[in-house]
Amino acid sequence: MRRSRVTLQHLAEELNLTIQTVSKALRGLPGMSEQTRSEVMKLAKEKGYWTKDQKRALHYENITPYPVLQRRFLLVQNVYSLNFNRLLLEGLHERFKEFGHRVEPVLLPPSLKERDFADWAEASEFQYAEGLFIAPRMGYETVENKLLQLPIPRLLLNYPPPESRLDSVIWDVHEAMHQSVRHLLRLGHKRIMYVGDESGQRGFALRWLAFAEAMRAGGETVDVSRHCTVRKAGRQWLDDFEMRFRREKPTAIICGLDEEAAAVYDALRGMGVDVPGQCSFVAFLNEASDKLPGCSRPKLLIRETGYRAADRMLWRIANPHMPFEHIRLRGEFYAGRTTAAVRI
Numbered sequence: 001m002r003r004s005r006v007t008l009q010h011l012a013e014e015l016n017l018t019i020q021t022v023s024k025a026l027r028g029l030p031g032m033s034e035q036t037r038s039e040v041m042k043l044a045k046e047k048g049y050w051t052k053d054q055k056r057a058l059h060y061e062n063i064t065p066y067p068v069l070q071r072r073f074l075l076v077q078n079v080y081s082l083n084f085n086r087l088l089l090e091g092l093h094e095r096f097k098e099f100g101h102r103v104e105p106v107l108l109p110p111s112l113k114e115r116d117f118a119d120w121a122e123a124s125e126f127q128y129a130e131g132l133f134i135a136p137r138m139g140y141e142t143v144e145n146k147l148l149q150l151p152i153p154r155l156l157l158n159y160p161p162p163e164s165r166l167d168s169v170i171w172d173v174h175e176a177m178h179q180s181v182r183h184l185l186r187l188g189h190k191r192i193m194y195v196g197d198e199s200g201q202r203g204f205a206l207r208w209l210a211f212a213e214a215m216r217a218g219g220e221t222v223d224v225s226r227h228c229t230v231r232k233a234g235r236q237w238l239d240d241f242e243m244r245f246r247r248e249k250p251t252a253i254i255c256g257l258d259e260e261a262a263a264v265y266d267a268l269r270g271m272g273v274d275v276p277g278q279c280s281f282v283a284f285l286n287e288a289s290d291k292l293p294g295c296s297r298p299k300l301l302i303r304e305t306g307y308r309a310a311d312r313m314l315w316r317i318a319n320p321h322m323p324f325e326h327i328r329l330r331g332e333f334y335a336g337r338t339t340a341a342v343r344i
Contacts, residue, residue: 091306176298181214188342196256197231299331
C-alpha cells in the first residue's frame with residue numbers, strides 16, 4: 001500500500017476500530033483510552049498517514065511529506081558521548097523514516113589533528129551528505145569549529161557557542177536544574193551540594209551556573225568551595241566528594257552528570273548514608289537506569305531532541321535564508337524514591 005493512499009478507513013480496519021475513534025485519536029480529542037490513542041498514532045506513523053493539519057503545517061514550512069529523493073544525513077559523534085547519542089540517533093531515525101530519509105552515525109577519531117580534518121571529512125563523504133548533525137561533547141573546540149564551518153546545512157545538538165551561525169536543538173538542562181533545586185527547596189532542604197564537573201563542555205558549565213542561580217533565587221548563598229565541581233583523575237574525585245560530604249553535611253545532593261551518578265550514589269551508601277532518610281539524591285540521568293531505580297530526576301528529552309532536530313534540518317534546507325534559532329526542549333521532573341522532606 002502506497003503512503004499516499006492510506007486512509008482513515010485503512011487504519012480503522014487494521015485496528016478493528018471505528019473511523020470516528022481513529023479520527024478523534026489523531027486530532028487529540030477525548031473519548032478513548034490512552035492505549036487506544038497510542039496504537040492509532042503508532043500505526044498512522046508506520047503507514048505514513050498525515051492529517052490535514054499535519055500536511056498544512058508541512059506545506060507552510062516547505063517540507064515535502066512524500067519526497068521523491070531519499071536524503072542522506074550524518075550524525076557526527078565521539079566515544080565520550082555514545083551513551084546519549086544512541087537516544088539522539090533513535091529520534092533522528094524515527095522522524096526521518098516517516099519522510100523516507102536516512103541518517104548515518106560518523107565517529108570522530110579521538111586523536112584527530114586539525115591538519116588531518118579535511119582528509120577525514122572527505123573520507124567520511126561529508127560532501128555527499130544533505131546535512132550534518134553535530135552531537136555534544138566533540139572533545140575539543142578546534143574540531144567543532146571546523147564542523148561548524150563546513151559548507152553544507154548543519155545543525156548543532158548542543159548549546160551554541162557565541163556568534164555561531166546555525167540552528168541548534170538541545171534538551172534544556174537549565175530548566176532541568178531549576179526544577180531539581182526547587183523540588184528540594186520545597187522539601188525543606190537548604191544545604192544542597194552540587195556534584196559535577198563544570199569544565200570542558202558548555203552544557204556542563206551551564207548546569208553549575210543554573211544551580212547557583214536557582215539557589216540564589218531560593219534565598220540561599222552559594223560558595224563553590226562547598227561543592228564538587230572539578231573532576232579529578234582516577235578515584236580522586238570520589239575521595240574529594242566523600243571528604244566534602246563529611247565536612248559540609250548536606251541534606252541533599254544534585255549530581256549533574258549521568259556518568260557520575262551511580263558512583264556518587266554508591267559512595268553515599270558506602271559511607272552508611274540512608275537515602276533519602278539522611279540525604280536526598282537527585283541525578284541528571286540520560287534515561288531511567290536499572291542501577292538507580294526510582295531515582296528522582298529531571299526528564300531529559302534526548303530522544304525527542306533528535307526527533308525535533310530532524311524537522312528543523314528539513315525546515316532549514318527548505319528555508320536557507322530565514323533567521324537561525326536555538327530550540328530547547330523542556331521535560332518534567334520525576335519525584336522518585338530518592339528524595340524526601342528534611343527531618344526536623
